Amino acid sequence: MNKQDHILTVEVFDQDGSTFTLREICERGECHAEFVIKLVDYGIIAPLEDSPEARQWQFDVAALNRLRKAQRLQRDLKMNLPGLAMSLELLDEVEEMRREVARLNHRIRQLMGE
Amino acid sequence: MDFKDYYAVLGVSESASSEEIKKAYRKLARKYHPDVSKEKDADTRFKDLGEAYEVLKDPEKRAEYDQLRKYGAKADGSFEPPPGWQSASGFGGGGYTEADARQFSDFFEEIFGGRRRGGFSGGSDSGGFRQNMKIRGEDVHARIALFLEEAFHGCDKQVSFTVHEADPHGRVIPRQKTLKVKIPAGMREGQHIRLKGQGAPGIGGGEPGDLFIEVEFAPHPHFTIEGRDVMVTVPVAPWEAALGATVTVPTVGSKVNVKVPKGSTSGRKLRLKGKGFPGKHPGDQIVVLQVAMPEKHSPEAEKLYAQLAEAEKNFNPRSRLHV
Numbered sequence: 213m214n215k216q217d218h219i220l221t222v223e224v225f226d227q228d229g230s231t232f233t234l235r236e237i238c239e240r241g242e243c244h245a246e247f248v249i250k251l252v253d254y255g256i257i258a259p260l261e262d263s264p265e266a267r268q269w270q271f272d273v274a275a276l277n278r279l280r281k282a283q284r285l286q287r288d289l290k291m292n293l294p295g296l297a298m299s300l301e302l303l304d305e306v307e308e309m310r311r312e313v314a315r316l317n318h319r320i321r322q323l324m325g326e
Numbered sequence: 327m328d329f330k331d332y333y334a335v336l337g338v339s340e341s342a343s344s345e346e347i348k349k350a351y352r353k354l355a356r357k358y359h360p361d362v363s364k365e366k367d368a369d370t371r372f373k374d375l376g377e378a379y380e381v382l383k384d385p386e387k388r389a390e391y392d393q394l395r396k397y398g399a400k401a402d403g404s405f406e407p408p409p410g411w412q413s414a415s416g417f418g419g420g421g422y423t424e425a426d427a428r429q430f431s432d433f434f435e436e437i438f439g440g441r442r443r444g445g446f447s448g449g450s451d452s453g454g455f456r457q458n459m460k461i462r463g464e465d466v467h468a469r470i471a472l473f474l475e476e477a478f479h480g481c482d483k484q485v486s487f488t489v490h491e492a493d494p495h496g497r498v499i500p501r502q503k504t505l506k507v508k509i510p511a512g513m514r515e516g517q518h519i520r521l522k523g524q525g526a527p528g529i530g531g532g533e534p535g536d537l538f539i540e541v542e543f544a545p546h547p548h549f550t551i552e553g554r555d556v557m558v559t560v561p562v563a564p565w566e567a568a569l570g571a572t573v574t575v576p577t578v579g580s581k582v583n584v585k586v587p588k589g590s591t592s593g594r595k596l597r598l599k600g601k602g603f604p605g606k607h608p609g610d611q612i613v614v615l616q617v618a619m620p621e622k623h624s625p626e627a628e629k630l631y632a633q634l635a636e637a638e639k640n641f642n643p644r645s646r647l648h649v
Binding site for chain 1 (some may be wrong): 352355356359360361362364372376462464465467482505506507508509510513516517518519520522524535539540545548550557559605616618
């Protein structure tokens with residue numbers, strides 16, 4: 213709590229084009245490059261621009277977040293890659309729908325003048 | 327210290343077979359996994375599940391636990407291990423298989439001596455903690471909910487998050503951290519900001535991790551966001567819609583005058599170019615008109631409506647219903 217009163221200026225990550233290379237994402241995700249390549253092969257995460265050369269891949273922070281999530285699910289629920297790919301897709305869909313429902317409910321309440 | 331009823335955590339009876347325990351754990355682990363569940367206490371429940379399963383799946387530990395459960399638990403729910411208690415199935419060398427053992431409770435530790443000896447095992451794929459090795463601290467991913475106005479104009483915001491760091495004994499303990507951060511103007515939902523070096527501290531002189539914060543929007547009473555566009559529903563009187571009018575419309579943090587075209591209907595959309603989210607390609611504000619009626623009409627108004635009914639005799643508002 214020692215820094216509580218100190219106001220920190222932040223860096224907007226996805227705006228200034230900051231990305232991670234394969235090496236950096238492995239370092240941050242504490243995993244081997246093979247694992248990241250597999251996740252890309254299964255479409256679980258994707259580099260910003262598709263290139264056949266893995267060394268040229270660049271990932272955004274959302275990909276890093278997803279990599280961590282994939283690792284946790286794999287570790288905790290003993291999932292294999294196809295299962296992981298499917299669950300993450302379904303979770304995305306659920307999340308998207310939850311947002312849509314919340315937005316529509318909100319719009320309805322506005323239209324009803326509540 | 328409170329006694330932890332591992333059977334209750336897994337929702338099984340004391341006489342449950344190891345097969346039943348495994349089944350119950352798997353089912354509940356799927357349900358309460360923090361990456362899957364939306365329940366508020368999913369995090370805690372998942373940790374409890376891992377801990378309960380760690381003990382009950384192992385016949386030796388289960389036997390020890392059963393013994394303690396019988397003799398150690400007091401009537402008031404508190405717990406004291408018998409004097410001189412030492413686990414035979416301790417956690418000395420073995421790693422944890424199913425769960426992130428760094429998070430196990432004091433109760434668990436008191437009985438099985440988990441964290442003290444287990445140290446860094448379990449959890450990450452990178453293997454255990456080795457001395458003389460520089461390890462970069464973990465990145466922390468957090469979320470922050472902003473009101474639209476805050477995102478629009480920028481703001482100072484307090485963020486709280488948990489980092490895992492090692493104490494002098496090499497034990498990993500969670501620590502709550504709070505920072506005040508300056509959110510720049512024009513942040514959109516799903517964007518990330520980074521605070522360099524504010525994640526978990528490094529080990530053996532390794533660099534600290536970073537803190538990444540994902541921006542979310544809190545629901546707004548008037549505005550909704552669609553990408554870069556801001557939508558707002560604006561009520562107009564029937565005569566304003568029919569005859570056209572200039573009405574005042576709120577924008578985020580300000581207001582503008584908008585010309586309602588003659589002959590507008592409910593649901594008509596008016597686009598205010600560049601009045602949406604700011605940025606290199608600013609979004610638009612979309613005004614949705616909604617015809618509103620006064621709650622009461624004066625006798626004069628009623629007379630005028632009667633004239634209107636006569637003049638608009640051919641209008642069937644229910645033509646779409648085929649009646």
